[in-house]
Amino acid sequence: MTLESANGQVVTGSVRLVHAAGMHARPAVKLTKLAKKFQAHIFIRASDAAEWINAKSVAKVMALRAARDSIIQIRASGEDAEGAVAALVDLVAADFPDNAS
Amino acid sequence: MNEHAAIAGLAYKGMTASIGLAHGPFVRADRATSGGRVAAAPPDEQAALRTALVSAGHEIAKLAESVGGDGAEILEFQVALLEDDDLLDPIFAAIDEGVPAHTAWSSALEAQIGDYSAAANEYLQARSSDLADLRDRVLQILRGGESEAPRIPSGAVVCAEDLPPSRFLEIDWSGGGGLALLRGSPNSHVAMLARARGIPMVVQLGSVPANARTALLDGEGATLELDPSAEQLGLFERRQDLLRQNRASSRAILARPTASWAGEPIKLLINIQRVEDLEHADAQYADGIGLMRTEFLLNGQSGLPDEETQYRAYDAALRWAGKRPVTIRTFDAGGDKPVPGFTLDGEANPFLGVRGLRLCLERPDVFRVQLRALARAAVRDNLKVMFPMVTMPAELEAARRLFSEAVDQLQSEGVPAALPEIGVMVEVPVAALAIDQFDAAFLSIGSNDLAQYLTACDRTNGALASLIDPLQPAVLSLIKHIVDHGRHARRAVSLCGDMASDPRCVAGLLSCGLRELSVNPSALALIKQTIDGLSRGDIRV
Numbered sequence: 001m002t003l004e005s006a007n008g009q010v011v012t013g014s015v016r017l018v019h020a021a022g023m024h025a026r027p028a029v030k031l032t033k034l035a036k037k038f039q040a041h042i043f044i045r046a047s048d049a050a051e052w053i054n055a056k057s058v059a060k061v062m063a064l065r066a067a068r069d070s071i072i073q074i075r076a077s078g079e080d081a082e083g084a085v086a087a088l089v090d091l092v093a094a095d096f097p098d099n100a101s
Numbered sequence: 102m103n104e105h106a107a108i109a110g111l112a113y114k115g116m117t118a119s120i121g122l123a124h125g126p127f128v129r130a131d132r133a134t135s136g137g138r139v140a141a142a143p144p145d146e147q148a149a150l151r152t153a154l155v156s157a158g159h160e161i162a163k164l165a166e167s168v169g170g171d172g173a174e175i176l177e178f179q180v181a182l183l184e185d186d187d188l189l190d191p192i193f194a195a196i197d198e199g200v201p202a203h204t205a206w207s208s209a210l211e212a213q214i215g216d217y218s219a220a221a222n223e224y225l226q227a228r229s230s231d232l233a234d235l236r237d238r239v240l241q242i243l244r245g246g247e248s249e250a251p252r253i254p255s256g257a258v259v260c261a262e263d264l265p266p267s268r269f270l271e272i273d274w275s276g277g278g279g280l281a282l283l284r285g286s287p288n289s290h291v292a293m294l295a296r297a298r299g300i301p302m303v304v305q306l307g308s309v310p311a312n313a314r315t316a317l318l319d320g321e322g323a324t325l326e327l328d329p330s331a332e333q334l335g336l337f338e339r340r341q342d343l344l345r346q347n348r349a350s351s352r353a354i355l356a357r358p359t360a361s362w363a364g365e366p367i368k369l370l371i372n373i374q375r376v377e378d379l380e381h382a383d384a385q386y387a388d389g390i391g392l393m394r395t396e397f398l399l400n401g402q403s404g405l406p407d408e409e410t411q412y413r414a415y416d417a418a419l420r421w422a423g424k425r426p427v428t429i430r431t432f433d434a435g436g437d438k439p440v441p442g443f444t445l446d447g448e449a450n451p452f453l454g455v456r457g458l459r460l461c462l463e464r465p466d467v468f469r470v471q472l473r474a475l476a477r478a479a480v481r482d483n484l485k486v487m488f489p490m491v492t493m494p495a496e497l498e499a500a501r502r503l504f505s506e507a508v509d510q511l512q513s514e515g516v517p518a519a520l521p522e523i524g525v526m527v528e529v530p531v532a533a534l535a536i537d538q539f540d541a542a543f544l545s546i547g548s549n550d551l552a553q554y555l556t557a558c559d560r561t562n563g564a565l566a567s568l569i570d571p572l573q574p575a576v577l578s579l580i581k582h583i584v585d586h587g588r589h590a591r592r593a594v595s596l597c598g599d600m601a602s603d604p605r606c607v608a609g610l611l612s613c614g615l616r617e618l619s620v621n622p623s624a625l626a627l628i629k630q631t632i633d634g635l636s637r638g639d640i641r642v
Contacts, residue, residue, distance in 0.1 A: 024224065025178035032181055057187030058178065059213060065225065 123279030391619020457490025548598025
């Protein structure tokens with residue numbers, strides 16, 4: 001997993017998953033849809049797992065099997081990396097509201 | 102199966118299900134992965150998959166609009182998967198390396214499905230069926246959507262894990278070809294269909310490479326040779342010539358008068374799966390139709406067949422036969438022949454379940470339509486009708502009552518109709534043992550199911566093939582019991598199972614006293630030749 005980007009800058013963030021059912025289909029779809037709006041390479045992992053996965057892949061995000069209250073860590077690199085991390089943190093913190101995607 | 106492992110280079114050994122030789126393009130046709138699709142060059146395959154993914158996305162989006170709630174959420178998840186590059190990139194990379202689009206797509210989805218079904222959590226387990234749904238939707242579109250005829254070239258050697266009868270029937274066998282199954286059984290419904298069409302078929306091949314350009318299939322030797330060498334081809338062509346000469350000499354026998362044995366004439370009739378089988382070059386030499394199956398009518402695109410469609414099919418067979426007798430068997434659905442909208446789902450043992458006449462009596466709405474069509478066809482007086490899977494005399498009487506009602510109803514409507522001769526297909530052991538309790542005009546022994554039920558062996562299970570040998574004494578003595586009853590009660594008895602088409606069984610059947618055999622059109626010449634040989638003493642009983 002490489003996080004080096006064109007300008008080399010890596011932005012990170014973390015947020016608690018409050019969704020009652022954990023990272024289920026709906027949250028996973030919302031998260032990946034939002035991530036895809038950014039040019040940045042965005043990776044997430046849950047609760048200090050060894051592997052970072054592509055936040056734009058719904059298959060991978062579902063495969064995280066992140067449970068309620070796990071900490072979602074986000075790393076992004078690229079031009080709009082900062083905006084991407086902020087938006088994703090907001091989405092998870094606000095429990096995937098319907099108007100967010 | 103280890104004993105069926107590769108024998109030399111690219112030759113594989115299995116078990117015979119239908120004899121004959123085939124040489125043609127090698128085509129894999131596993132339902133889950135291809136459904137009969139033939140792969141093109143990688144760039145075209147990638148384009149085909151891309152188009153299929155877009156169409157699937159549109160279909161699912163449309164579906165999502167009409168459902169809402171949790172359903173819509175799951176459908177959105179499916180759409181998101183269709184746009185997931187992490188999932189798709191490896192699939193397109195595999196296609197680039199020559200893997201067919203359908204195979205690349207389904208193996209990637211299989212991996213996902215496996216992950217989900219192994220999950221501890223029920224919610225995630227349930228996602229595996231959504232993924233299976235998505236897999237099948239895309240495969241369906243790849244196959245050409247509106248279930249058009251599959252693109253298997255005529256004359257191909259078709260290879261699959263196993264093949265359901267419906268798929269066999271979708272394939273165009275008019276140009277010959279052969280069937281090579283990695284699993285499968287010589288006693289399955291598909292094997293029966295292959296024998297009926299004279300299509301060589303080998304089962305239990307174990308594992309075979311996914312790709313080869315051409316193949317040689319030898320039904321009798323039970324071998325499959327992939328991308329044969331010039332030497333293999335030469336040997337094969339010599340065997341093919343020999344087989345042709347053999348067939349030509351047995352065909353000459355066909356035109357001669359009725360076969361006889363021990364001074365008695367032997368009637369040789371044919372089994373047909375559908376009206377088109379009568380186009381077989383040898384069919385004209387038959388003494389009649391001993392078994393016309395009617396399940397083909399249930400496999401149509403437009404659901405269960407109406408009275409007119411059925412009447413036309415029955416009447417066509419009766420017209421073909423002229424003065425010769427035609428025995429039509431009412432729907433024998435269930436067992437290994439499920440029919441959506443008719444047979445019951447979820448039976449633990451479908452072979453021991455509500456099938457054959459049992460199902461027809463459960464579903465008089467469907468049965469009445471067939472009986473009306475048969476009653477109309479019976480106006481030509483060469484029709485005989487038999488019921489499959491009869492267990493108790495009361496079932497025969499219940500069916501007869503429904504039949505009489507159908508005749509009365511038609512006549513009161515002013516439609517010409519008649520009650521034909523009614524017979525029983527003897528295949529359930531209790532009915533065979535108590536055959537004198539049945540008031541049937543004629544009996545036809547269904548030796549496939551009779552042997553299956555007597556030996557307690559699922560005939561579709563290849564591992565039991567050696568136990569279900571119909572020549573064992575108990576099977577033959579029960580056949581003799583039925584034939585003896587027929588002689589005593591002056592009721593015609595014939596045998597329409599695969600035994601009749603198997604030259605190794607003919608002597609045994611004649612010794613049981615049978616004088617009427619119903620065989621596959623492609624076996625007619627061979628069986629007549631065998632009977633000739635037996636009566637001349639060339640072959641010892």
